[in-house]
Amino acid sequence: MSGGVDSSVAAALLKEQGYNVIGMMLRLWSEPGRESENRCCTLDSMSLARRIAARLDIPFYAVDARQVFRQTVVEAFIDGYTQGITPNPCLVCNRKIRWGFLLEQALALGADYLATGHYARLRTAQSEATGETAPVQLLKGRDEGKDQSYVLHVLNQRQLRRALFPVGEYTKEEVRQMARDFNLPVASRADSQDLCFLGEGTYAEFLERNAPAVKRPGPILNTRGEVIGEHRGLAFYTIGQRRGLGIAAAEPLYVKEKDLARNALVVAPRAELGSQTLLAAEVNWIRGEAPPAPFRAEVKIRYKARPAWATVTPLPENRVRVQFDQPLRDITPGQAAVFYQGEVCLGGGLIQQP
Amino acid sequence: MTTDRIYLDYSASTPVDGRVLEAMLPYFQQHFGNPSSIHRFGQRAEGAVESSREQMAAALNCQPHEIVFTSCGSESDNLALRGAALAARQQRGANHILISPVEHHAVARTAEQLAEVFGFEVERLPVDEYGRVSPQEVARRLRPDTAVVSIIHANNEIGTLNPIAEIGALCRQRGIPLHTDAVQSGAHFPLDVAALNVDLLSLGAHKFYGPKGVGALYVREGTPLLPTQTGGSQELGRRAGTQNVPYIVGMATAFALVQQEHAERAAHERALRDRIIGRVLEEIPAARLTGHPEERLPNHASFVFRGVDGNQLLILLDAAGFACSSGSACKTGNPEPSEVLTAIGLPRAWALGSLRVTVGKDTRPEEVERFLDALPELVEKARLHNGEHGESP
Numbered sequence: 001m002s003g004g005v006d007s008s009v010a011a012a013l014l015k016e017q018g019y020n021v022i023g024m025m026l027r028l029w030s031e032p033g034r035e036s037e038n039r040c041c042t043l044d045s046m047s048l049a050r051r052i053a054a055r056l057d058i059p060f061y062a063v064d065a066r067q068v069f070r071q072t073v074v075e076a077f078i079d080g081y082t083q084g085i086t087p088n089p090c091l092v093c094n095r096k097i098r099w100g101f102l103l104e105q106a107l108a109l110g111a112d113y114l115a116t117g118h119y120a121r122l123r124t125a126q127s128e129a130t131g132e133t134a135p136v137q138l139l140k141g142r143d144e145g146k147d148q149s150y151v152l153h154v155l156n157q158r159q160l161r162r163a164l165f166p167v168g169e170y171t172k173e174e175v176r177q178m179a180r181d182f183n184l185p186v187a188s189r190a191d192s193q194d195l196c197f198l199g200e201g202t203y204a205e206f207l208e209r210n211a212p213a214v215k216r217p218g219p220i221l222n223t224r225g226e227v228i229g230e231h232r233g234l235a236f237y238t239i240g241q242r243r244g245l246g247i248a249a250a251e252p253l254y255v256k257e258k259d260l261a262r263n264a265l266v267v268a269p270r271a272e273l274g275s276q277t278l279l280a281a282e283v284n285w286i287r288g289e290a291p292p293a294p295f296r297a298e299v300k301i302r303y304k305a306r307p308a309w310a311t312v313t314p315l316p317e318n319r320v321r322v323q324f325d326q327p328l329r330d331i332t333p334g335q336a337a338v339f340y341q342g343e344v345c346l347g348g349g350l351i352q353q354p
Numbered sequence: 355m356t357t358d359r360i361y362l363d364y365s366a367s368t369p370v371d372g373r374v375l376e377a378m379l380p381y382f383q384q385h386f387g388n389p390s391s392i393h394r395f396g397q398r399a400e401g402a403v404e405s406s407r408e409q410m411a412a413a414l415n416c417q418p419h420e421i422v423f424t425s426c427g428s429e430s431d432n433l434a435l436r437g438a439a440l441a442a443r444q445q446r447g448a449n450h451i452l453i454s455p456v457e458h459h460a461v462a463r464t465a466e467q468l469a470e471v472f473g474f475e476v477e478r479l480p481v482d483e484y485g486r487v488s489p490q491e492v493a494r495r496l497r498p499d500t501a502v503v504s505i506i507h508a509n510n511e512i513g514t515l516n517p518i519a520e521i522g523a524l525c526r527q528r529g530i531p532l533h534t535d536a537v538q539s540g541a542h543f544p545l546d547v548a549a550l551n552v553d554l555l556s557l558g559a560h561k562f563y564g565p566k567g568v569g570a571l572y573v574r575e576g577t578p579l580l581p582t583q584t585g586g587s588q589e590l591g592r593r594a595g596t597q598n599v600p601y602i603v604g605m606a607t608a609f610a611l612v613q614q615e616h617a618e619r620a621a622h623e624r625a626l627r628d629r630i631i632g633r634v635l636e637e638i639p640a641a642r643l644t645g646h647p648e649e650r651l652p653n654h655a656s657f658v659f660r661g662v663d664g665n666q667l668l669i670l671l672d673a674a675g676f677a678c679s680s681g682s683a684c685k686t687g688n689p690e691p692s693e694v695l696t697a698i699g700l701p702r703a704w705a706l707g708s709l710r711v712t713v714g715k716d717t718r719p720e721e722v723e724r725f726l727d728a729l730p731e732l733v734e735k736a737r738l739h740n741g742e743h744g745e746s747p
Contacts, residue, residue: 022673059672059673061669061672063665063666063669064665105666105669108666108670108735108736109669109670109673110673
């Protein structure tokens with residue numbers, strides 16, 4: 001529980017359905033001195049979550065995950081940027097913290113399930129012939145605009161069998177209304193989009209303070225390999241970015257790719273951007289194994305990206321090649337490519353350097 | 355979730371005794387007057403406050419005017435330390451404060467503020483492995499410019515008793531006021547302030563079956579004390595604000611009951627405490643008792659378990675229906691080892707796994723047995739789990 005509307009309503013719904021509910025809150029890491037800026041677990045939100053738990057008459061425990069969060073999520077974030085990719089720490093957090101550390105704590109308490117306020121759904125098809133349970137399917141949340149299956153694609157069957165997503169069946173508006181109906185004193189803060197540990201700053205400011213090694217200037221090249229400027233460090237640019245390059249040119253230039261070997265930023269006009277294929281590694285298949293043959297799917301290359309049609313070809317060593325029908329301009333190494341067939345999330349993997 | 359929960363956290367708080375509640379009730383609606391008013395309503399309330407003061411004074415072996423009513427033990431600590439330090443500076447230019455490293459935060463944080471904001475020099479005494487202050491160490495550190503000495507009577511986390519009477523005698527020889535936080539010990543022992551040689555002594559009612567939100571400070575006659583809450587002249591000008599009449603009545607009633615019943619309560623609690631200490635040390639590997647084995651609160655058993663996540667142990671215990679504590683009431687899940695456990699020299703791997711079990715006058719032996727039956731497995735669970743934060747298999 002975070003004190004926010006989604007996890008609070010999730011708890012209220014489960015309580016109403018007759019579950020024996022225990023509220024747990026993760027205390028996550030913040031930069032020393034900036035604890036009050038954390039977007040999900042300040043002492044304020046903890047006291048709010050506590051009040052909600054009291055209103056629901058359920059026990060509530062704060063679990064300190066600051067150290068493990070720092071060692072896994074923040075470390076991976078800094079390492080990723082140092083290596084020149086654009087990491088997505090929410091994926092690491094979901095796999096290692098929420099559905100690793102917290103799930104283990106919940107199971108140790110004797111819980112059967114770990115419920116969160118994610119907008120996603122689960123479906124378990126029972127095979128009547130064999131009596132065996134088929135793999136749990138991960139579905140998009142009913143509210144497509146709020147769907148969070150993208151960050152949950154990292155979960156395995158063991159985790160999914162222990163998962164409950166009570167608000168996934170509703171729209172955000174319905175969830176807000178339920179919070180009012182349950183008379184929950186939830187925070188009226190905006191949805192958290194940015195990384196919790198960045199607080200009020202930007203990721204660039206965070207990196208400058210915590211990973212000074214990323215401040216490594218290098219050349220800006222055009223697609224013919226000519227030096228046309230200097231960048232501040234590859235970490236401070238994202239694929240598809242236009243502003244802040246500091247180059248005067250006849251037509252607008254965009255970041256096309258990062259050449260790590262040469263510490264160079266390659267820029268190009270809009271027409272030359274984009275790629276029709278990507279390679280993803282560390283692929284997690286929700287059903288537990290790779291499909292035997294190439295398949296058609298809609299693929300999301302960022303949390304908020306529009307799904308794009310593609311053919312996905314499974315490769316050895318948990319990798320895939322994705323061939324898009326149309327070129328995409330912002331395929332970003334370090335982000336995840338997540339595959340969907342309709343509302344079903346099949347899995348996803350980390351986009352590799354081309 | 356178990357519905358018949360077992361409460362083993364009497365050092366955190368106690369239920370209000372039925373006799374106490376009954377004594378309080380007339381002062382909410384019937385005798386509601388302001389004790390400072392001239393009329394009969396006020397006189398009735400004032401009478402209740404002053405009778406309570408007499409009751410407290412009789413129990414502590416002091417004069418009624420030496421009792422100041424406050425809102426809690428922490429306020430008493432604050433008033434004692436800040437009030438005595440500032441008065442000593444005003445009157446004799448004193449600048450030195452001597453405290454133990456095992457003080458309650460109400461004393462320790464107040465001393466830190468006096469250092470940071472008011473420029474006092476705060477010196478911390480050494481303690482032995484049980485958390486005890488030696489009178490000789492106090493004697494060596496007393497200076498002409500020492501404003502106040504504050505040594506906790508019985509530590510809340512580890513239950514150890516300090517030799518306050520000896521320390522008090524040394525302070526008195528040199529004319530330095532001694533404060534003691536007796537919030538824990540006041541619930542278990544008859545306290546004679548004359549025998550203890552203290553000048554200031556703090557109490558909080560909810561530790562001895564009185565209500566929360568009321569405390570007392572003994573201020574020996576002649577002890578310089580600058581009020582920290584100013585306003586009306588209540589409490590002889592030492593603490594402004596309309597007295598909390600029903601709660602003061604409740605505290606005095608509860609404290610009188612401690613005096614009458616302490617021997618039987620302590621005998622009952624000591625037997626349970628010794629049973630807890632015996633079985634835990636016998637049945638749980640890598641377990642140590644913290645605090646002094648004999649010179650400790652009769653209801654207080656405290657341990658550390660090596661390699662255990664103390665916060666997780668408390669959560670596991672609560673989920674199993676047992677309410678305990680790690681030593682002080684903190685719910686934010688802070689994994690830093692406590693200052694007290696660090697002060698007695700415990701390494702981090704031990705200090706993080708602390709558990710405090712405190713029984714009360716109504717604790718039943720079978721409750722203790724059920725707790726002791728469940729504890730070993732939960733300790734191992736919290737021990738195994740600790741450090742296994744990797745990916746799920």
